[in-house]
Amino acid sequence: MVKEEVQQLVNNLIQIEHVSTTLYLAMSAYLDRKNFTGMAKWLRLQSEEERTHMLTLIDYLAGKDGIVQLKEIPEQPTNFGTPLETFRSVLEHEQFVTNSYRQxxxxxxxxxxxxxxxxxxxxxxxxxxxxxxxxxxxxxxxxENNPSALLLLDQELGQRQGGAPAVG
Structure with a gap:
């Protein structure tokens, strides 16, 4: 059986991934509503990737005979601002996740x-x-202030397929 402190740590990481899934799904719905369908698709796939991470952690903990605790997920915003503001929030969240995994x-x-x-x-x-x-x-x-460039970037982000993100 898994040690209590290990179980708590993995459950915390499960919670982080669960929040990530819902956050990116909310961002996707927002950008879709704003007709940035490529960015919305990118975020939807990112949400699915985070869900896969969550499920991997759940399977790992369950496989060690640990107790999986799925805690309440905070309500997500419905407005994330401009695409730039939205993706700044994505970057900040990814930095938080990295720091959490590092700790x-x-x-x-x-x-x-x-x-x-x-x-x-x-x-x-x-x-x-x-x-x-x-x-x-x-x-x-x-x-930011060039609608044509925004639309091209939106189109590029919409090319992402399942798995690794497409940009670069």
């Missing part, structure tokens, strides 16, 4: 090396998550 890894590495490997895999993935978000923010900053 979890630093702690868990001392008491449960097997779980540390799982956490480290997610931490590695966060490098790409932050880089993609930063690239989008930088490109939206360049395009």
């Amino acid at each position: 979890a890894y630093d702690y868990i590495n001392q008491i449960d090396p097997q779980t540390a490997v799982i956490v480290q895999d997610f931490l590695r993935e966060q490098i790409d998550e932050e880089a993609q978000s930063l690239t989008i923010v930088e490109r939206l900053t360049l395009a």
Whole structure:
């Protein structure tokens, strides 16, 4: 059976991924309503990716005979501002997630090396998550007052397929 402190840590990461899923889904719905359908698609796929992360953590904890605790998810906003403001929020959230995984890894590495490997895999993935978000923010900053550039970027983000984000 999994140690109580490991169980709490993994449940905390499950909660973070669950919030990420709903946050990105809310952002997707907002941008879709604003007719930025490519950005909406990108965020919908990002939401699905975060859900996959959550399910992976749930399966891991359940496989160690741990107790999975799905806690209440806070209500998400319905307005995220401009596309730039929306993706700045994405970047800030990804930085929060990275920091959460970093802290979890630093702690868990001392008491449960097997779980540390799982956490480290997610931490590695966060490098790409932050880089993609930063690239989008930088490109939206360049395009901010140019409707044609915004529409081109929207179209490019809409090319994303399931799996790794498409930008760059």
